[in-house]
Amino acid sequence: MSDTLIIGWTTFVYLASFAFYLVRMVHGRERWSAPASWLARIGFAMHSAALLLRWKNSYDLGIGHAPLSNFYESLVFFSWSILFIHLILEGRSKIRGLGTFLMPVAFLLLAYASMVPGVNNRIQPLIPALQSNWLTVHVLTCFLGYAFFAAAFALGIMILLKSDASAGVGGRLRQRIPADDALEELLYQGALLGFIFLSLGIATGSIWAHSAWGSYWSWDPKETWSLITWIVYALMLHARAVRGWRGKRMAWLSLFGFASVLFTYLGVNYLNSLHSYF
Amino acid sequence: MTNSHNRFRVFLASGRLAIALLSMIALGALLGTVIPQQIEAEAFSGRLHPVLRTLFEALQLFDVYHSIWFVLLLSMLAVNLIACSLDRFPVAWRQIRGGLPPDRPDLFASLRPDRHRNSALSPAEAADRIETRLRKRQGRVTRTQTGQGICLAGEAGAFSRLGVYFVHLGILLLIAGGFAGAVWGLKGHVEIAEGGTADQLQLAGGKAPRTLDFQIRCDRFVVEHYESGAPKLFRSDLAFLRNGKVEMAGALLVNHPLDFGGLRFYQSSYGRLPGGRQTLSWTRRDKPAGGREIHPGNRFELPGGAGEVEVLRVEGDLMRMGPAVKLSVTDGKRAFQFWVFERIEQIKAANPGILAQVPLMNPGLFSPWLFSLEQTGERYFTVLQAAHDPGAPLVALGAGLVLGGLITVFFFSHRRFWIRVETREGGSRIAVAGQSNRDPAGLETEIRRLLAAGDAAEERT
Numbered sequence: 023m024s025d026t027l028i029i030g031w032t033t034f035v036y037l038a039s040f041a042f043y044l045v046r047m048v049h050g051r052e053r054w055s056a057p058a059s060w061l062a063r064i065g066f067a068m069h070s071a072a073l074l075l076r077w078k079n080s081y082d083l084g085i086g087h088a089p090l091s092n093f094y095e096s097l098v099f100f101s102w103s104i105l106f107i108h109l110i111l112e113g114r115s116k117i118r119g120l121g122t123f124l125m126p127v128a129f130l131l132l133a134y135a136s137m138v139p140g141v142n143n144r145i146q147p148l149i150p151a152l153q154s155n156w157l158t159v160h161v162l163t164c165f166l167g168y169a170f171f172a173a174a175f176a177l178g179i180m181i182l183l184k185s186d187a188s189a190g191v192g193g194r195l196r197q198r199i200p201a202d203d204a205l206e207e208l209l210y211q212g213a214l215l216g217f218i219f220l221s222l223g224i225a226t227g228s229i230w231a232h233s234a235w236g237s238y239w240s241w242d243p244k245e246t247w248s249l250i251t252w253i254v255y256a257l258m259l260h261a262r263a264v265r266g267w268r269g270k271r272m273a274w275l276s277l278f279g280f281a282s283v284l285f286t287y288l289g290v291n292y293l294n295s296l297h298s299y300f
Numbered sequence: 301m302t303n304s305h306n307r308f309r310v311f312l313a314s315g316r317l318a319i320a321l322l323s324m325i326a327l328g329a330l331l332g333t334v335i336p337q338q339i340e341a342e343a344f345s346g347r348l349h350p351v352l353r354t355l356f357e358a359l360q361l362f363d364v365y366h367s368i369w370f371v372l373l374l375s376m377l378a379v380n381l382i383a384c385s386l387d388r389f390p391v392a393w394r395q396i397r398g399g400l401p402p403d404r405p406d407l408f409a410s411l412r413p414d415r416h417r418n419s420a421l422s423p424a425e426a427a428d429r430i431e432t433r434l435r436k437r438q439g440r441v442t443r444t445q446t447g448q449g450i451c452l453a454g455e456a457g458a459f460s461r462l463g464v465y466f467v468h469l470g471i472l473l474l475i476a477g478g479f480a481g482a483v484w485g486l487k488g489h490v491e492i493a494e495g496g497t498a499d500q501l502q503l504a505g506g507k508a509p510r511t512l513d514f515q516i517r518c519d520r521f522v523v524e525h526y527e528s529g530a531p532k533l534f535r536s537d538l539a540f541l542r543n544g545k546v547e548m549a550g551a552l553l554v555n556h557p558l559d560f561g562g563l564r565f566y567q568s569s570y571g572r573l574p575g576g577r578q579t580l581s582w583t584r585r586d587k588p589a590g591g592r593e594i595h596p597g598n599r600f601e602l603p604g605g606a607g608e609v610e611v612l613r614v615e616g617d618l619m620r621m622g623p624a625v626k627l628s629v630t631d632g633k634r635a636f637q638f639w640v641f642e643r644i645e646q647i648k649a650a651n652p653g654i655l656a657q658v659p660l661m662n663p664g665l666f667s668p669w670l671f672s673l674e675q676t677g678e679r680y681f682t683v684l685q686a687a688h689d690p691g692a693p694l695v696a697l698g699a700g701l702v703l704g705g706l707i708t709v710f711f712f713s714h715r716r717f718w719i720r721v722e723t724r725e726g727g728s729r730i731a732v733a734g735q736s737n738r739d740p741a742g743l744e745t746e747i748r749r750l751l752a753a754g755d756a757a758e759e760r761t
């Protein structure tokens with residue numbers, strides 16, 4: 023069975039999980055949350071299996087490398103990281119509502135990977151610049167960071183919905199979202215952990231660039247945008263630590279930060295860049 | 301110190317300035333990704349309105365990252381970081397070394413009801429158990445007997461307050477390392493033909509070339525491709541020589557730099573040399589009609605005075621489509637210029653219809669004559685990037701400090717607990733107060749555990 027086929031199926035499992043999370047939130051019935059969680063777990067298991075299978079397939083083709091080397095693989099891994107963090111957060115914090123906002127992000131990433139014609143899902147051999155162990159560490163840390171930022175983004179949306187008295191679906195929806203303080207603390211932790219991983223990602227990327235291109239920093243658009251994103255989250259952490267920002271303001275910053283993450287990841291492809299093979 | 305002097309200092313050390321500076325740096329960096337920079341700027345600036353172009357040039361928007369204002373912003377961030385740390389560090393240090401008061405009556409005066417618990421154990425025994433728990437988790441623990449009963453105090457993670465200072469010091473080192481590299485660093489490239497030797501470093505930024513005190517010889521350059529046509533390997537087999545003696549030899553690959561003579565060499569690029577012999581041949585109405593070896597500038601007649609050919613250019617690899625020569629052909633009435641590619645068949649196969657769309661690439665433009673190119677004894681040349689960056693170790697240390705500091709901030713918090721165990725009929729009454737500089741959830745959990753520890757009913761936990 024091909025790994026891309028499993029990924030295709032996983033996409034639908036995530037969509038179904040999202041649907042259950044949504045029904046649970048809109049109807050305010052806790053009983054929908056069990057199937058939602060289970061679907062997320064099943065999807066995650068399929069997703070992990072597909073990643074491992076693809077890894078193995080690349081060795082069978084004689085060009086073995088971790089499945090982290092082109093745009094398709096990065097989309098799939100980004101989505102996997104989001105699920106990984108979602109399941110941990112759900113298990114530890116008992117906040118169920120998170121799935122309503124994180125599953126669609128994971129689903130959209132996979133849908134983009136599987137269905138947009140421009141995304142090449144073939145296993146490709148590594149060009150010389152990518153033949154480095156730092157590639158694996160770099161992509162791993164960057165996308166874990168992005169996934170934590172995605173979690174902070176989802177928590178930000180929850181905080182905004184909760185605090186907005188005029189939210190369409192009304193009071194019931196807000197009841198389903200837990201207390202602000204718990205969300206707030208998680209949002210902060212997500213942003214801080216994302217910041218740590220992004221810092222690691224930038225550092226490993228610099229080490230790699232240092233050995234591949236002869237310079238640890240060359241103001242390439244992708245590098246520059248990762249710095250901009252890093253600064254946005256640094257500002258966010260400072261707004262909280264130095265100026266005491268909480269609640270809605272932090273939530274807006276988490277949305278703003280995630281927009282910067284998405285631009286770093288996708289938008290930069292429209293600027294010319296050393297990283298444009300992503 | 302005067303008042304305005306003082307206010308200036310406060311401004312320099314303020315978090316507000318930090319936020320403003322960071323925002324401006326982010327904005328400046330953003331501009332540099334939207335506006336074409338350096339070499340790419342030339343084509344772009346030509347299309348701009350002259351007024352706008354002058355403005356962009358005055359603001360150095362075509363080289364944002366080396367502009368005076370960007371460097372100034374970074375320098376101010378450094379000053380801000382130093383001023384801020386000088387201001388706040390002593391306070392943090394006092395909190396770290398400040399000692400642990402044995403009791404905090406102020407905290408107990410307004411303690412929430414859920415921070416109390418009744419235990420069936422005697423006060424001494426309850427206090428013993430709580431102390432055991434405290435010692436397991438907290439570094440410093442004191443126990444005193446007061447009129448209020450037994451007072452315990454415990455503290456851990458005070459060092460975590462240093463985390464932010466590591467982060468900030470790390471950022472200072474990153475900025476300093478970047479500047480050191482820009483001022484004292486060296487960056488250039490060397491081009492060496494296969495079999496050739498070079499000792500000149502072409503420096504970036506239009507500076508005069510530098511002569512090295514050693515020579516680099518390229519014995520071989522190898523390029524391999526995957527079946528798909530994507531490159532698989534670029535390798536230069538190099539020898540570094542001093543006074544004619546080979547001091548070091550090795551293979552240079554992308555991602556595998558070589559160090560020699562204080563410089564680090566990287567595989568950067570390559571090309572084909574027209575160094576072999578280029579043979580141009582021609583046919584008339586598909587019948588072979590002649591051929592000769594050519595060099596740039598050659599002029600010759602086609603048979604029977606049918607036309608005059610001039611070789612304008614000879615390229616080893618034109619637009620990544622392989623060797624090509626540019627010819628100018630005229631018979632007095634007609635005059636054409638066009639390229640003759642060696643691999644015209646592959647180019648036609650990959651781009652159907654190209655000859656009709658781009659007459660410049662049609663070797664049969666001067667009909668009925670058709671030209672073709674052949675190479676013999678083809679050679680490569682390799683391009684090495686050479687760099688020396690004295691700032692790199694500083695940058696590495698800075699990055700390490702930032703990461704170490706961030707991990708400290710995330711995984712540790714400065715926690716302090718005060719516990720009172722009083723006598724109660726049939727046992728004791730326990731009260732736990734706690735303080736933490738972050739992680740309220742973790743603090744809450746530990747308070748629950750401490751309360752439970754003093755109660756026989758929950759011995760198992």
Ligand code: HEM
Pocket residue numbers: 214252253256259260263264313314315318322377378380381384388464467468471706709
């Ligand atoms: C000149 C610039 C800066 C100033 C004046 C400054 C000042 C401060 C201050 C006062 C704090 C709070 C310390 C405390 O909790 O007692 C802080 C925290 C922090 N700073 Fe900075 N900072 C600056 C630049 C940066 C930069 C560029 C970064 C990284 C990108 C950074 C990362 C952090 C982090 C991660 C924290 C901890 C936030 C938290 O407690 O959650 N700082 N900074």
